[in-house]
Every structure is written in C-alpha cells, then in structure tokens.
Amino acid sequence: MDSNSSEGRDVPGTGRTPLRRTADNALKIVVVGGFGVGKTTLVGAVSEIRPLNTEEIMTRAGEGIDDPAGAWGKRSTTVAFDFGRITLSASQVLYLFGAPGQERFWFLWDRLFTGALGAVVLVDTRRLEDSWYAIDRLEHHGTPFVVARNNFGEPTHTLAQVREALDLSPGVPLLDCDARDRASGKRVLIELVRHLTARVEAGAAGAPAAGAADPVRDVLEESTP
C-alpha cells in the first residue's frame, strides 16, 4: 500500500487543531505594519492556533503568465505572511493575517484585503513613517481600519501627538495596545468591529456608499519626516 514511507504522515504531529465540522463561513481581518512592529505577536496573542506562515507567488503583471518557467521561476517574487484564527461560533471563523506594510508588497494587499472586514494598522512610535504607506493605501482602498500603537514601556508621545504625526482622519480610531497581551489584542479587534458597526449604521442613515468617490487623499508627502 504505502510503499513510500515518507508519505502518509502528512501533518507533523504537533497538534493541528481542526475547525468544527459546522464551520461554513470564514472572515478576514488584516493586521498591517512595518517590519518588527509586532504583527505576528498580536496575531499569536489572540489566535487559537500557533500562527502559521505561508507564502504567495506573485508574477509581475503581464510577464510570463502563460509560461510556467516564468510563473514559478526567477522572475516571480514570493511574499510570506503569517496568519492565525479565532473560532467565533459554530459556523463562523475569523482569520487574522499579518501583512507586511511596505510599499513593495502592495500587490499582496489586494489579495489579502479582498473580502477583509477591515484592518488594524500596528504602529511603533519610533518608526511612524513605516505606517504612512499602509494608512494611505487603506484610505485609498476604502478599507475601514483602526490604528493601534504597540506600546513598549512608557510612551513618549501622547496619542494626540501620534494622531497628528500620522495625519489620521478624526474618524479613525487610535488606541494603545500591548501586542503580547491577549486581552489587549482582543480590545483592538473589538474596537475595529465597533468602528465598522458605526460606519454601517452611518451608511444606513443615508450617507452615500463609501468608496463611491475617491476619498480625499492625505498628502503624506507634505509631512516632514
């Protein structure tokens, strides 16, 4: 039967936790931020599984799509991302994706953000500039988001200062968090869901659908670094 002994033991016995059989709808929230800001830590703090790492292959548009050597070959780029998961109910499960925020990963974003409920932008006040691009991109996409400052020790800036430095619209929630702490991570996610709820309710009250017009772009270039 199984002549090849390397097969058949497909999942290392390190406790894959299967979903409930009744799970039939998965939702997504994306956590974005610069390198080392704590995205994986935040995902891991709230996830019911150890965060997993996977990868997508990106081929530059118009290049070698029908040529396998092109798609799997040297001209393609691979982008790694982490994810975790939270079972919400018998039928619903929420996936959290940690996505690199840098500009060169923009092509991954469309895929991750398609269908996402919203995003959490995780910022480190020592490197606020790492999150400018992410914020700009989310606003452009019309993806609802909250900004969470991952607080290592005593903050040296007030949240108002952070808001100003990021040129955040007044409607975007900004809060402190400790990415290592489950309760804190949970609070960030709840804040995002509340923000979404408020937006839906505002929309239902007669405002035109979001994304119909290009939102006013923040002129981040004008901020002095």
Place this chain on the structure above:
Amino acid sequence: MSGGGGNTDGRPVVPGRDDDPDRLYTITRGRSRAPENAFDLVTLIVAEQAPASGMQSEHARILRMCEAPTAVVELAAELALPVSVVKILLGDLLEAGSITARHPRFAPTRARLPDLDTLKQVLHGLQQL
C-alpha cells in the same frame, strides 16, 4: 522525523524559500495559472471522499486534511506550498468532485461594508475570547 515538509534539519518549513521552481512545476504538472476566482484564501475546503490509491500525493494529503473543514491558507501552510500552487491542486479536486468548497459569504467587492448581523456575530465571538 518532522514529516512531509521537505527539509532535513527539523526547522519549520517555509514554503517557497525551500522550494525550487522545478519542484513546483512537477507538482502542478506544468500549470502555473491558478483558478483565480475559484478559491479565496479563506474558502473552507471539505473532502467528499477518501484519498484513492494512485492519487498524486499532494491531492491525497489535501483530502486527509480536509476531513474537517480547512481553509485554503491553512492547507498551503501545512503543505508548505505557495497558495497559488494549492489553488491549482484544489481546482483538480473540485473538478473531480472530491471536495466541496464553502466560500466566504461576505463579498465586499459589491458592498464595501459587512452587514450588521455579521458584525454582531463577530463582536459576540470576540467578546467570548
């Protein structure tokens, strides 16, 4: 000992970094175009039959993992294969009727925001954490 990941020193397999194009080419039998719209990253896959003998080993592994619903992205992580490669393999299985796919119900390409009912359920779920 760490199973079918494909590297030798026991560290976690990071797909792609350890994969050479030839291996991916072989696994997909030369195909490079994933059925792009057939599966979302979080489409839940359920096996409808047990692996058959003679089946490509990746197909068989997917079927075993999907005895319980499993998201596309989890399959990719466990198989240590890029997501688009897994989508190609899932396309084969779907076509053969070996799996069913439970697609995300929320389709924000049409309406950017989810409905209040969904949000209420998410909020409730998170509060239980």
